[in-house]
Amino acid sequence: MTSGGAVGRATTAFPSTTGVAYLPFLTGCLPGRCNVPSIRWLDRKRYGGKWWRERNHLRSYCGWQAGHIDTDIAPGARTLFELIPESLALFTPITRGLSAVRDPTQRARRFWGAMGHYLQWHQPGDDLVSRRLVESIDQPWRFIFAQFPAVDGYTHQKHPSAPRVLRALARVDATIGQLRARLTARGEAESTLILLVSDHGASPVHTHLDLADWFRARDVRPLAHPTLWTRNPAVAVMVAGNGSAMLYARPDEARLERWPLPTLRSPGAFGTDEDLVAALVREDAVAFVVAADGQGALVVVDRDGEARLSLTGATLAYQPLTSDPLGLGGTVVGNAAEWLRRTHDSDWPDAAVQLWDQFRSERTGDLVVIAREGWDFRDAFEVPEHRSGHGSLHRAHMLIPLWSNMPLPPGPHRSVDVFAHVLHWLGEPLPSNCDTAG
Ligand SMILES: [Zn+2]
Secondary structure (H helix, E strand, O other): OOOOOEEEEEEOOOOOOOOHHHHHHHHOOOOOOOOOOOOEEEOOOOOOOOOOOOHHHEEEOOOOOHHHHHHHOOOOOOOHHHHOOOEEEEOOOOOOOOOOOOOOOHHHHHHHHHHHHHHOOOHHHHHHHHHHHHHHOOOOOOEEEEOOOHHHHHHHHOOOOOHHHHHHHHHHHHHHHHHHHHHHHOOOHHHOOOEEEOOOOOEEOOEEOOHHHHHHOOOOOEEEOOOOOOOOOOEEEEEEOEOEEEEEEOOOOOOOOOOOHHHHHOOOOOOOOOOHHHHHHHOOOEEEEEEEOOOOOEEEEEOOEEEEEEEEOOEEEEEEOOOOOOOOOOOEEEOHHHHHHHHOOOOOOOHHHHHHHHOOOOOOOOEEEEEOOOEEOOOOOOOOOOOEEEOOOOHHHHEEEEEEOOOOOOOOEEOOHHHHHHHHHHOOOOOOOOOOOO
16 A cells, blocks of 8 residues: 555554544544443442342443443534434444444444454454445445454454454455545545544553452452442452453442542452552552542552642643653643643553543543553453453554545544544534544
């Protein structure tokens, strides 16, 4: 493939995992603003521990609740499918605004998703998307969204550079080539914008630290998928990707507010005398954890100490106190655009903006746990085993490719900016209340 416009790297949203990380492209809003903070979460206001009646207050988009994501998205966020009625989607996990005619492969997506999961057979799904995409380019759609799941599926089985992954990437590349050839033959190559982007990066996992088992080993009873109910759990463990997790203390005691860090550290918070926050950050698998401070700011905690993250107007301030978990070397203050420029090339790209967004959602856990590269948080129930993964905030998971056949505004870019590029190209106004740079 040759580049006629722009090629480079962008940052995705946190958690860097499929489903949630599609929200920025499709709504122009980060996951927290969408009130869909992760692929698994617990509604702390409503969940009171009742197995059957309250099972819907415990969410996982990885199974039978997958379709709930459309109605879980905050009403104020509007999808490209709602904003552009003449749009078509192929294999999209988010379908709000689509009719059956405009979402013709949804049943095939579920079928090939199951085949990929159980038989580790991902390429047929991609091949179907390729065929339908090339056919659809000759139809009068204004916007077509296509997902190619095989690269992710094969990456989990082995390595981001495994031969099957590279083969799947080459087929996506060939599909773009076919699209361009058709557009050129029709004389429309210059009037059509093609954007190629991923929802997350990936990296090999050498060690699993199963967080649910970690709590069990301390006599702290966890509520964790795939088990949908546990009597008197002391913690709910909601893993994403599997490089991050949200923890909810005493999940069967419905409450309005998130517990701040001092409460989470206090004896008895998780039904044990130990300070489990301190124990967690001592683990090699854990880069840092994040919680509210109870006074409107966030605290980022690693094994050496704490840093503070606070927002004043549109200005986000990161201030190392006893430690510098984001490795920025000192206090950093700036708006969202300045933060991206300052940290795009750092170990934790855009982390401050993404963490602040994460805690905007009332559904986010009391504690967010971030894995170091090479580790993840799920072992026992992950079938097939994830030999590579994503979901964390480090650069191997947060950096994504962004290719365009047309020039883009100067970067660096977030995946959420793709939403604005599409609307701008189509001459449609950008909705207010978005996270995109426009
Ligand atoms: Zn994946």
